Every structure is written in C-alpha cells, then in structure tokens.
Amino acid sequence: MAIPAEAAGHPAPTAPASTASKKKEIEGGLAFWGGRIVPLAEANVNIATHALNYGTGCFEGIRAYWVEEKEQLYLLKLPEHYRRFLKSCALLRIECPYTVEELCAWTVRLLREGRVRHDAYVRPLGFKASRVIGVGLSGLRDEFGIFYAPLGNYVAMDGLRVCVSPWQRISDNAVPSRSKTTGSYVNISLAVDQAQRDGYDEAILLNAQGHVSEASGANIFLVRNGRLITPPVTEDILEGITRDAVIELAQALGIPVEERPVDRTELYVADEIFLTGTAAQVAPVTSVDGRPVGDGRIGPISRRLQEVYLDAVRGRNPAYASWLTPVYEE
Numbered sequence: 610m611a612i613p614a615e616a617a618g619h620p621a622p623t624a625p626a627s628t629a630s631k632k633k634e635i636e637g638g639l640a641f642w643g644g645r646i647v648p649l650a651e652a653n654v655n656i657a658t659h660a661l662n663y664g665t666g667c668f669e670g671i672r673a674y675w676v677e678e679k680e681q682l683y684l685l686k687l688p689e690h691y692r693r694f695l696k697s698c699a700l701l702r703i704e705c706p707y708t709v710e711e712l713c714a715w716t717v718r719l720l721r722e723g724r725v726r727h728d729a730y731v732r733p734l735g736f737k738a739s740r741v742i743g744v745g746l747s748g749l750r751d752e753f754g755i756f757y758a759p760l761g762n763y764v765a766m767d768g769l770r771v772c773v774s775p776w777q778r779i780s781d782n783a784v785p786s787r788s789k790t791t792g793s794y795v796n797i798s799l800a801v802d803q804a805q806r807d808g809y810d811e812a813i814l815l816n817a818q819g820h821v822s823e824a825s826g827a828n829i830f831l832v833r834n835g836r837l838i839t840p841p842v843t844e845d846i847l848e849g850i851t852r853d854a855v856i857e858l859a860q861a862l863g864i865p866v867e868e869r870p871v872d873r874t875e876l877y878v879a880d881e882i883f884l885t886g887t888a889a890q891v892a893p894v895t896s897v898d899g900r901p902v903g904d905g906r907i908g909p910i911s912r913r914l915q916e917v918y919l920d921a922v923r924g925r926n927p928a929y930a931s932w933l934t935p936v937y938e939e
C-alpha cells in the first residue's frame with residue numbers, strides 16, 4: 610500500500626503513487642462460518658444481503674505474529690478486540706451469539722486448523738444478513754464469520770509521507786466513529802485514495818471542528834517538547850487498541866502522554882509524528898503536506914516506541930506477555 614519514504618527534506622510529491630496496481634486476492638485458507646470451520650471458498654454471501662447494500666456490518670482487525678524460533682503464533686490483544694467487536698455489534702443492533710471467550714477460542718482453533726505459520730491478519734465480521742429491501746436495523750437476521758489472510762507490514766515503517774485530507778472524518782453523530790462499522794470505511798477509503806493519487810502514503814483526517822482526528826485506519830500521536838500528544842476519544846476517532854498499548858509503553862518509559870484536541874498546524878510544528886494501529890503498528894511520519902516533520906528523519910521517541918512495540922508483539926518482552934494469546938500448545 611505504502612511507498613517507503615525518501616530521505617530527509619524530500620519535496621512535496623508530484624508523481625501519483627502506484628495505487629493502480631491490482632491488490633492480491635485472498636486465496637485458500639479456512640473460515641469460521643455458520644458456526645463451524647469451512648474452506649474460505651464456502652463462506653459467501655448473497656447479492657441481496659442487507660449489509661452489502663447498506664453497509665450494516667461491523668468488523669475487527671486482529672494481528673497474529675509468527676515467531677519462528679518458538680514455532681509459535683501469537684494473537685495480539687485478542688480479548689480486547691472481541692470486547693470492542695461486541696460493542697460495535699451492539700451499536701448496530703447485531704446480536705452476536707458468541708461471548709468474548711467463545712470468539713477467542715474459535716479464533717485460536719481456526720488458525721490452528723489452518724496451520725498458519727506466518728504473520729496474519731484475522732478479520733471477524735458480523736452483519737445484517739437478511740435479503741430484504743429497506744433500511745433499518747431491527748427485525749433482520751444477523752450472521753457472523755471470521756477469516757484470515759497473510760499480512761506483513763501494511764504501511765512503510767521507515768517514514769510515511771502524509772497529507773491532510775480534503776475529506777472530513779465522519780462525525781460520531783453521523784456514523785459512530787468509535788465502532789468499526791463497515792459502511793463508515795467509505796470515509797477513509799475516499800481519503801486514502803485521494804492521498805495516494807496525489808502521491809502521498811497516507812491521509813490525516815480533520816473532524817467537523819477542524820481538529821486532527823486520525824489517519825486512515827490508524828490513530829495519530831505527535832511529540833512536542835518530549836511529550837506525547839494524541840487526540841482524545843471524543844474527537845471522532847476509533848478508540849484504538851494499539852493507541853492504548855502505546856500509551857502504556859510510553860508511560861513505562863517515563864514519557865508524559867497528553868490526550869487533548871490537536872490543531873492542524875501542530876502537525877507542521879511537531880518534533881515527531883507517528884501512527885498507531887493493528888495493521889500500521891507504530892509507523893513514523895516524516896512529512897506532512899510536503900513539510901518535513903522535525904528534521905525529516907524518524908525521531909528518537911518514535912523509534913524507541915516502535916522498537917519496544919515490535920518486541921512486545923513478538924513475545925520478546927516478558928513484561929507484555931499478557932498481550933499475547935498463543936495459538937499452538939506451549
């Protein structure tokens with residue numbers, strides 16, 4: 610998706626990013642579907658499905674990290690993702706028949722039966738499944754599934770070139786921004802598509818108040834005078850699980866963290882900026898709208914947090930072992 614950044618002081622990009630290239634489709638593997646594990650090819654929906662027509666689904670994105678030396682696959686923050694998933698479902702009046710514990714257990718079983726031995730991304734999805742014409746959320750049948758796909762780095766980890774998007778972040782009073790509602794991803798799809806066509810890697814969205822909200826599929830942190838600053842959960846952000854993890858890491862490192870509204874021009878004067886997300890991990894930003902962040906190189910706080918995060922998710926730091934659920938017997 611992303612193009613590795615150029616060296617420090619790079620000019621505003623002019624050439625369109627290579628976004629037109631076709632993305633590889635997910636093939637093979639298994640899915641949890643209809644209450645059992647089946648080949649992914651059998652987990653299909655009908656064209657008349659409500660969620661396909663109206664965006665009435667919600668999902669999660671969970672990473673699994675393969676650690677070769679331990680021959681182990683670790684699911685990161687598994688119960689946290691399912692707790693958020695059930696809240697997203699409740700917002701859309703989707704009745705998920707499973708508890709957090711059952712969802713965790715099915716996910717482990719799915720990856721185990723799929724003999725997954727590589728970094729992967731797990732996608733639970735709940736949705737309005739009835740084949741009917743008409744909007745609304747009640748009186749409809751719900752369905753639920755989980756699939757997975759291989760996933761390495763989703764964005765470049767060595768410096769992203771971002772822009773402030775002309776698209777505004779959806780307001781919580783329009784579509785709940787704190788839920789992962791399928792329909793709401795049109796918002797960030799438009800933003801990231803425009804950004805990449807304009808030659809950037811990523812987009813930062815402002816909310817209706819003109820404050821910095823988040824990136825397309827990632828939360829944002831700024832570093833100013835040695836302090837981490839991130840927009841609070843009332844700024845139309847998704848309440849990111851990686852955001853919480855990074856706040857925990859920063860506090861353990863003695864880095865002060867401030868949650869407060871962020872103005873657009875703070876992006877231009879920040880010492881460092883990085884994005885956080887399950888897919889994005891901890892991804893430093895080296896320019897915004899063609900203006901270098903700090904000296905245009907990855908800053909020391911971003912670098913340090915990226916290192917400790919990547920150690921934690923691969924089970925290399927016992928202090929964060931509780932973040933991980935092993936898939937194979939230890």
Ligand SMILES: Cc1ncc(COP(=O)(O)O)c(C=O)c1O
Binds near residue numbers: 670826850888
């Ligand atoms: C819109 C949006 N914001 C932020 C995030 C980061 O959230 P998390 O760290 O829970 O993956 C994501 C990814 O899930 C997202 O889709």
